[in-house]
Amino acid sequence: MKKRSVAMMMSMLALSAALVSTTPVMAKTDDTEETTTEETTEEAEDGEAKSEDAAKSQTLEDGVYTAEFDTDSSMFHVNEAMDGKGTLTVKDGKMTIHVSLASKKIVNLFAGTAEDAQKEGAELLEPTSDKVTYSDGMSEEVYGFDIPVPAIDEEFQVALVGTKGKWYDHKVSVKNPVKEEDAEVSDDAEKDTEKTEGKKIADLGVEDGSYTAEVTLTGGTGRATVDSPAAIEIKGDEATATIVWSSPYYDYMLVNDEKYLPVNKDGNSTFEIPIAEFDTEMEVTADTTAMSQPHAIDYTLNFDSSTLKEAEKKDAK
Secondary structure, three states: OHHHHHHHHHHHHHHHHHHHHHHHHHHHHHHHHHHHHHHHHHHHHHHHHHHHHHHHHOOOOOEEEEEEEEEOOOOOOEOHHHOOEEEEEEEOOEEEEEEEEOOOOEEEEEOOOHHHHOOOOOOOEOOEEEEEEOOOOOEEEEEEEEEEEOOOOOOEEEEEEEOOOOEEEEEEEEEEEEEOOOOOOOHHHHOOOOOOOOEOHHHHOOOOEEEEEOEEEEEOOOOOOEOOOEEEEEEOOEEEEEEEEOOOOEEEEEEOOEEEOOOOOOOOOEEEEEEOOEOOOEEEEEEEOOOOOOEEEEEEEEEOHHHOEEOOOOOOO
């Protein structure tokens, strides 16, 4: 009898031990699987959200920007006169950057690999002829290219071929786009009554004749300049300024919705435009053909009446 009781107790203990050792483990396994599935789902959702945020951060509104153009080569880079930057144009979500290179030794580019560039039907990027001006005042013509940009702050493949006909692979990237100032002034600015009042010709009390005056240019990318002082002809209540740009690629100017064409054929673009007032911002538009497509860029000119003086007469020969 005692043996049977002992045997029964041993059986019950063994069964309890089996239940204790198996049931919690199964429950734990289920919980772990549940937790892992939830964590995986959350991680996937977080990943998608981060991808969407990254895509949004790279979306630029249509317009013209100045942006840095970096490459992996000391032989393939932006001309030193351009401070490592190019002109980024965004239209309908597509981005293209125009860069002026160091010389005319690179004759074609390709948006992709060197291998694909040599395949039949490959669309090669053709060069433009760009004029650059260095800090010492010297100028020269170099090749420039309009390069499609798939994304900002991400490396992409560009192949190039030089005068010797050999293709090379390179990695490039476009960074830090800064939108150029729009000509359109905000509503608040248009209504600004504190704008400096300009001086008309009658206010200056000068006689008809040839003069010069200092002129400042603002707007655009900040790379363009105009000669100062500028030559000014005054006749009655009208004044006409001769504006000489730092580039030969301006093909027209707009002043008060009137279109003015260059008055020269050689050298930097030169225009004769009217001055309504001195000592105030004068809004103008200048169209440049330096890139593959013309760009109308908005600027302001300001003629300083305090520097107005009679032009030096040239000695007659």
